[in-house]
Amino acid sequence: MIRRATLADVARKTGLNASTVSRALSRPERVNDETRRRVEQVAAELGYSPNIMARNLSRGVINTILVMAPNFADQALLPVFTDVLLGICNEAEAQGFNVMIQHHSASTIPPEDVVKVLNGGMISGVILMATDHWKAVPEIGSGTQPPPIVSIMVDMTHLGLTSVVAQEAEGFSEMVDYLVRRGYMSFAYVSGPKGATHEKIRCRSVMTQLTTHGLGDRLIRLEGGPFDMASGARAAKAYLALHERPRAVICSSDALAVGFMHGIIAAGLSVPEDVAIVGYDGLDYSAFVTPTLTTMSQPSTEIGRSAMRSLADLILGQASTAQLIALRPKLLVRDSA
Amino acid sequence: MIRRATLADVARKTGLNASTVSRALSRPERVNDETRRRVEQVAAELGYSPNIMARNLSRGVINTILVMAPNFADQALLPVFTDVLLGICNEAEAQGFNVMIQHHSASTIPPEDVVKVLNGGMISGVILMATDHWKAVPEIGSGTQPPPIVSIMVDMTHLGLTSVVAQEAEGFSEMVDYLVRRGYMSFAYVSGPKGATHEKIRCRSVMTQLTTHGLGDRLIRLEGGPFDMASGARAAKAYLALHERPRAVICSSDALAVGFMHGIIAAGLSVPEDVAIVGYDGLDYSAFVTPTLTTMSQPSTEIGRSAMRSLADLILGQASTAQLIALRPKLLVRDSA
DNA sequence: TTGAAAGCGCTAACAT
DNA sequence: ATGTTAGCGCTTTCAA
Numbered sequence: 177m178i179r180r181a182t183l184a185d186v187a188r189k190t191g192l193n194a195s196t197v198s199r200a201l202s203r204p205e206r207v208n209d210e211t212r213r214r215v216e217q218v219a220a221e222l223g224y225s226p227n228i229m230a231r232n233l234s235r236g237v238i239n240t241i242l243v244m245a246p247n248f249a250d251q252a253l254l255p256v257f258t259d260v261l262l263g264i265c266n267e268a269e270a271q272g273f274n275v276m277i278q279h280h281s282a283s284t285i286p287p288e289d290v291v292k293v294l295n296g297g298m299i300s301g302v303i304l305m306a307t308d309h310w311k312a313v314p315e316i317g318s319g320t321q322p323p324p325i326v327s328i329m330v331d332m333t334h335l336g337l338t339s340v341v342a343q344e345a346e347g348f349s350e351m352v353d354y355l356v357r358r359g360y361m362s363f364a365y366v367s368g369p370k371g372a373t374h375e376k377i378r379c380r381s382v383m384t385q386l387t388t389h390g391l392g393d394r395l396i397r398l399e400g401g402p403f404d405m406a407s408g409a410r411a412a413k414a415y416l417a418l419h420e421r422p423r424a425v426i427c428s429s430d431a432l433a434v435g436f437m438h439g440i441i442a443a444g445l446s447v448p449e450d451v452a453i454v455g456y457d458g459l460d461y462s463a464f465v466t467p468t469l470t471t472m473s474q475p476s477t478e479i480g481r482s483a484m485r486s487l488a489d490l491i492l493g494q495a496s497t498a499q500l501i502a503l504r505p506k507l508l509v510r511d512s513a
Numbered sequence: 514m515i516r517r518a519t520l521a522d523v524a525r526k527t528g529l530n531a532s533t534v535s536r537a538l539s540r541p542e543r544v545n546d547e548t549r550r551r552v553e554q555v556a557a558e559l560g561y562s563p564n565i566m567a568r569n570l571s572r573g574v575i576n577t578i579l580v581m582a583p584n585f586a587d588q589a590l591l592p593v594f595t596d597v598l599l600g601i602c603n604e605a606e607a608q609g610f611n612v613m614i615q616h617h618s619a620s621t622i623p624p625e626d627v628v629k630v631l632n633g634g635m636i637s638g639v640i641l642m643a644t645d646h647w648k649a650v651p652e653i654g655s656g657t658q659p660p661p662i663v664s665i666m667v668d669m670t671h672l673g674l675t676s677v678v679a680q681e682a683e684g685f686s687e688m689v690d691y692l693v694r695r696g697y698m699s700f701a702y703v704s705g706p707k708g709a710t711h712e713k714i715r716c717r718s719v720m721t722q723l724t725t726h727g728l729g730d731r732l733i734r735l736e737g738g739p740f741d742m743a744s745g746a747r748a749a750k751a752y753l754a755l756h757e758r759p760r761a762v763i764c765s766s767d768a769l770a771v772g773f774m775h776g777i778i779a780a781g782l783s784v785p786e787d788v789a790i791v792g793y794d795g796l797d798y799s800a801f802v803t804p805t806l807t808t809m810s811q812p813s814t815e816i817g818r819s820a821m822r823s824l825a826d827l828i829l830g831q832a833s834t835a836q837l838i839a840l841r842p843k844l845l846v847r848d849s850a
Numbered sequence: 851t852t853g854a855a856a857g858c859g860c861t862a863a864c865a866t
Numbered sequence: 867a868t869g870t871t872a873g874c875g876c877t878t879t880c881a882a
Contacts, residue, residue: 225628
């Protein structure tokens with residue numbers, strides 16, 4: 177491999193001192209016009225561009241953030257995550273940060289890994305995607321500053337981490353209100369993966385709100401499983417086997433809902449006449465299944481953007497206390513309920 | 514911000530020399546057992562872990578690769594891309610590379626950007642996602658080695674870039690054969706974005722194969738647009754307005770097909786009785802729409818894995834000539850055709 | 851305005 | 867087995 181041109185090469189070829197070349201390139205105004213021109217010229221000839229690592233090492237700064245995404249059931253990134261990622265990338269670009277993504281192979285990211293990454297010196301901050309089961313914030317060095325970690329989708333403010341989440345509980349309550357208003361009296365809830373934080377929040381919200389309406393005993397819980405369509409289809413089978421079938425089915429996610437709807441329709445029932453179905457997430461395909469799916473749309477991209485903004489504040493030392501940023505999802509009334 | 518512990522700190526506290534500490538940490542066998550233990554102990558106490566940038570700078574190696582993904586219509590990563598990304602991440606982890614992703618804001622990535630990145634010294638190789646319109650491989654330095662760039666989804670071997678692609682032409686031919694075999698005699702093709710390489714390949718393949726069957730004049734081309742569901746739905750409107758409606762519709766992607774199917778069903782036609790519809794990609798939702806979608810499944814994850822493997826070979830100097838790796842998609846016969 | 855020198859944190863010969 | 871020394875490529879005082 178032919179060696180890349182370095183600052184020294186440019187210096188040699190221009191007959192200038194390395195420091196002058198460095199200056200010419202990073203603070204052009206502090207250098208003679210003619211010198212600057214010459215440096216630029218030679219740099220171009222040599223195809224020189226600065227080694228970022230050396231620069232960072234020297235300046236003592238870094239400008240890369242890491243998104244750690246757990247691996248749900250060995251799936252690709254969930255659609256919601258990619259929307260979030262878009263928001264992160266956009267904001268990162270605006271703020272001058274690079275983003276690195278680590279698709280973690282476990283479904284929970286071990287705090288030690290985060291410490292290691294943070295200590296590695298290449299990363300200035302971490303965004304944690306929907307990571308559960310954190311008992312404590314990792315100790316990074318002996319610093320007293322809050323570690324630059326922002327949690328997305330899971331509230332970890334009790335651990336001192338700024339968190340950007342959707343108001344899931346509110347979203348599901350609103351959904352229940354909507355269904356009750358439409359006159360439904362019997363309900364099923366198709367759950368997501370057992371034990372997941374999201375799942376707990378969503379399930380509880382549905383139960384609570386139904387109870388508020390005096391309908392607490394009219395809810396049947398159907399085991400879903402992972403947030404995917406296959407699980408939804410399985411839940412549909414369970415639903416069909418029920419003696420008394422609830423008229424309204426609330427699914428914990430759009431994927432679940434689409435799978436569920438598919439199972440229902442395949443069995444010859446019609447939606448929403450026989451069964452009303454609602455989802456949660458607002459993924460694009462929810463608008464193109466037949467019938468179109470009533471759902472709560474999460475501001476996923478905005479969540480990503482917001483998280484990145486908070487992280488930048490943390491890194492630049494413009495923020496120090498953990499804050500919770502909760503974004504409201506929006507009801508999308510369509511044909512399925 | 515409290516300073517992180519450095520190698521020097523550990524050296525000082527153990528009373529050893531920095532190089533010894535370094536050795537103890539990276540090649541434990543070349544150091545006294547007792548020394549190693551002491552170093553480990555102190556390192557743990559201080560929460561020390563090596564600065565990766567300094568290490569790389571010193572060793573002259575880097576182990577991070579960059580995935581550059583163009584931004585299609587300001588959308589999040591396409592589902593296909595996320596599958597590919599999964600494959601990349603898995604293989605990268607196995608090979609000891611980190612992966613960085615750059616969500617490029619233009620729909621075409623400028624070669625200059627790639628040079629800059631490669632010259633930045635933090636990245637040892639680049640994977641280009643479905644990037645069109647490259648006229649030439651960027652000159653990186655004055656080296657004679659092939660630059661470590663691998664193209665995914667688009668064949669750029671004529672530019673000297675190793676490329677990993679799906680056999681799209683073969684896939685669409687096979688699809689045509691299948692439909693002809695099923696007795697269909699009139700066809701529509703719902704196109705993707707005009708001018709896109711994929712689009713050209715797919716369209717041409719359909720036409721060619723139909724001609725082979727003597728059915729070249731039985732094809733109507735419907736303008737789709739971006740590879741998304743909304744475009745498919747628009748195409749459905751166009752289809753419905755046709756005087757003579759072809760019985761079989763080949764969509765350039767699954768998203769298009771799902772959108773198209775939605776439009777068709779919403780208009781009261783039935784699939785596949787009135788119109789047979791097929792897609793391409795094999796996304797998970799294609800199995801959960803009603804009716805389920807007949808499609809060609811791309812080995813997306815495998816494409817990612819393969820690309821990463823090739824890139825690693827390139828970086829490690831174990832490969833030098835561009836090669837084309839073309840993976841065969843697989844027909845998934847379902848209910849829509 | 852430019853040059854000389856020191857140093858970012860680490861590794862890798864080369865000595866001892 | 868350990869210490870010494872030199873440097874990776876760049877930036878940044880400090881002098882000139």
